[in-house]
Amino acid sequence: MPSEGVDAARDGSDLHHSLRTVWWEEDAQLAAVCMLDQSLLPQQVVVLHLTHEQQVADAITTLQVRGAPAIGVTAAFGMLLALHRFLHERASDDEPPSASASQTHLISVGHLLRSTRPTAVNLAWAVERMLRCADKTLAEQANPLSLWHELRREALAIAAEDVDASLKMGQYGAELIPAGATLLTHCNAGSLATSAGLGTALAPIYVAHQAGKAIHVFVDETRPVLQGARLTAWELQQAGVPLTLITDSMAGHFMRQGKIAAVFVGADRIAANGDVANKIGTYGLAVLAHAHSLPFYVVAPCSTIDLSLASGDFIPIEQRNSAEVTTIRGVQIAPSGIQVANPAFDVTPHSLITAIITEQGIVYAPYDVSLGHLCGRL
């Protein structure tokens, strides 16, 4: 159940609080994973209705949906969509699909969805949660209808928990924000990075803003894909949070001028020792924050924590297409034929992180201990 705080926050007329990034639609005939096409924002607001799991995988790969928690929810809905299609298309066959055939199909779709993006662990986490739910259901009642009902319940629960977690992260994190502060954020870790609600790194900012703390946000544009300029600037503007857009290279300058009080970022994967993989550029900001004695906060749900990896050295870093660097919205900005590097993420060592804010509370160094306790509690 959402708390009173959630209702209050979502009752507002601000668009971002009613903003849905990815959701499930279903009627007697059709089921669909629906999403805002984030590759077109902010110039066009287009809703996609995806009716095949391959479309869902493609939407994740091409960044039509992005943000670690949002792609986790998308993967859960993608699994549900695949099951719906599987059961629906075979309903008129002489022999309707068996529970075990359905499970085999789900495992294969899980592979498809997990292969889309390697760094954000929420994707694998959501797929595994759906598969565990299928295992558990089929161990009790080996029929496809039960499987459908249970997986539907699980996917919707994942989405609801995502929204709830964002509010809790917001409430915990807002306590770290002094009134009148100017904060820096990188990439988009806002409403658009979660399935709905307040986001991760932006959640404390939204809660502080709604509490009347008169905050201001410096938004890194976040090359190459410009999630800051296109998505964070847009959703903060919609929510009425004062912002200043800067290029990634300006952060150090404004820190040196004393204009920034703290940095808030999201995460794509957090290793057992507290090392954090997040959008490329995060590490550089952490070094700059450290050099200026500024707090550097990572905000992420517990689904982002991967205790199976001892340190960030083991987190796979996705290398994306060079065209993301050499072209911007289709316009060529560099000579043809040159070599380009395009790692989508970097790793920030735990020593540079002031605190990690989760929906279960705020944890501090030593992270190997505090993250272990946190996950032990779950």
Place this chain on the structure above:
Amino acid sequence: MPSEGVDAARDGSDLHHSLRTVWWEEDAQLAAVCMLDQSLLPQQVVVLHLTHEQQVADAITTLQVRGAPAIGVTAAFGMLLALHRFLHERASDDEPPSASASQTHLISVGHLLRSTRPTAVNLAWAVERMLRCADKTLAEQANPLSLWHELRREALAIAAEDVDASLKMGQYGAELIPAGATLLTHCNAGSLATSAGLGTALAPIYVAHQAGKAIHVFVDETRPVLQGARLTAWELQQAGVPLTLITDSMAGHFMRQGKIAAVFVGADRIAANGDVANKIGTYGLAVLAHAHSLPFYVVAPCSTIDLSLASGDFIPIEQRNSAEVTTIRGVQIAPSGIQVANPAFDVTPHSLITAIITEQGIVYAPYDVSLGHLCGRL
């Protein structure tokens, strides 16, 4: 006279060694300041022939020519062009222009040119050098023809010295580059940032490359104006120097991975204590280099040193149009109506600078002493 070394370097068939950024053309009828239009590179190679000083001022303002040494030479040629026009247009008047009227005109054109960009001191330095030359000439022979000859000689000397200085900086700086090193550079401080020749930060790289040191250059794209992606990548490619283009936010990641051995940047103004104003993002790179114990080298001719300013705190920082951030080559990339910051430069404190490489030699901390000695020698 160019040295033998300069001739050898410019005799190469590599385009960049015959690349001219800005030059003077003159025949019986017409005089013009000519330049490659750097705002169109690398997609279009267009040469501008400017015949009015206002066009020269506009070309500097709109970044058709940029780079501290190059705009210094451009300003010298702009002064010469203004005098040519002044003398030529009034040649048929009943009363031809007096020497003192010519001088008054030059002072006014100097104001125009100096007002185009406030940070790079080379602009003011070149204007003042032309005005001092005018003063000196008129103190000896108060006639416009002598003034013309002397100013023409002075402007061409400024351009020739610029080329010569770039080779000397290259030779000094190359000694700091180990064989097989991968270097990082920011913005464009290459041939395109000087009137011709090897540039500033790229000069040691070109000399090391020609010496067969098998170096590789990481090129920051340098938002917002993309001088790295558009200009540095292009001229290194033309010269056959292996390069990898990255976004500004990736530098820290590659330093942490041990991929970068040193950073080479140019400068727009160097204060008496060694603080350096250079393209926005330079400061962040200096902090990152320091955090990774990498040498951070500034390469600039002595005309960039401004002993009249005690520290970088007094260097004026140009604030440019927000459209440079919110649009890329005319394509909108951010929501309309948001606040944007666009400082074109930042200041790197001398404590983060390993050495300053000039055409007079390499200087080290304490810079207040070493820069004083260097300028005392001139």
